[in-house]
Amino acid sequence: MMSVLPYLVAVWIFLTGCYGIVTSRNLIHAVGCLAVCQSATYVLLLAVGYRDGGTAPVFSDVEPGSRPVVDPVVQALALTDVVVGATVTALLLALVIQVSKRHGTVDPDELSELRG
Amino acid sequence: MTRRVRRWVLAVGGAGLAALLVAACPALPPFGGATHPYGDRVVHESLARQTANTIASVNFDQRAFDTLGELGILFASVIGTVVLLRQTRDERRAAPEPAAVSLPVRRYALIVLPVALLTGLYVVAHGQLSPGGGFQGGVVAATALHLLYLGADYRALENVRPIGLYEVGDALAASGYLVTGFAGLLGGTAFLANTLLPYGTFNTLASGGTVPLLNAAIGMEVACAVVVLLARFLDQAVEIEKESGS
Known part of the structure; x- marks a missing residue:
């Protein structure tokens, strides 16, 4: 059980975020839920790279070879993930500001009609 | 689609997705296992190139081309935000009014500002040695400026x-x-290949070949990008308002 628990946690976080997006009544809330979905990928990546008893793969104060280290590839991927997530969130929030200005609402249910 | 129907679609789709994802979990490598073939090779290559922080080695040496793509995403999103949050014809710019700030907040912010700025620059400069790097340090340095606000x-x-x-x-x-x-x-050699500069002495500031250069470029890019992004959002909140009567 312990060998799959972190993966199940990632699945649970992802589905929670999806539920939030679908039932959202506020676009800012929906953007927040998308960030929750994305944090599931951090958990998944770091869980894949973990090694029992491992420490950070940084050798400024650890003698190389003296201790096991966790997988640096997924850590770098998680960093990329965080950066892309932050930029996407910024862009989406900018879109929400424009939607709010043009339509006077941020409830996705009230944004169904097209307007020129 | 009414909310009720939408919830049913979500329940069916979500249950299916949950079942598939849970079924996939046991097929993943067991958590905490000892086999990490890519990780072992990356650590070996990183040490061979005298880079103490293996993650910096992955980002700015072994996967430097992917980081170029990431840089492109960041750059494009800044351009997108600047275009989306520009001042439109029916808006005007109001001069921001000075506001009273309580003394403890002012004192604390002004004491922490130089410390935070220096910490950000330190994290960028030591990206190839210790945890951190251009992305993290850039964000710290950029947000330090906003303590002034x-x-x-x-x-x-x-x-x-x-x-x-x-x-x-x-x-x-x-x-x-x-x-x-x-x-x-x-x-x-090849585009972004780390073969140009000497690798230096392990665990010193000038080690790692081109890693410190690329790291510094990313640090500057991220700091500037965060400042520009926050400026656009703050402009919307503080300065730009709708023209009355339109």
């Missing part, structure tokens, strides 16, 4: 933050990354 007011922030300069800095940093890549090409 908390400690003083918006006009003080605007005085130390000529936004045009940061836009130019953003572009310069992105091209600095590209130029370092092309230097590798002219040096007779």
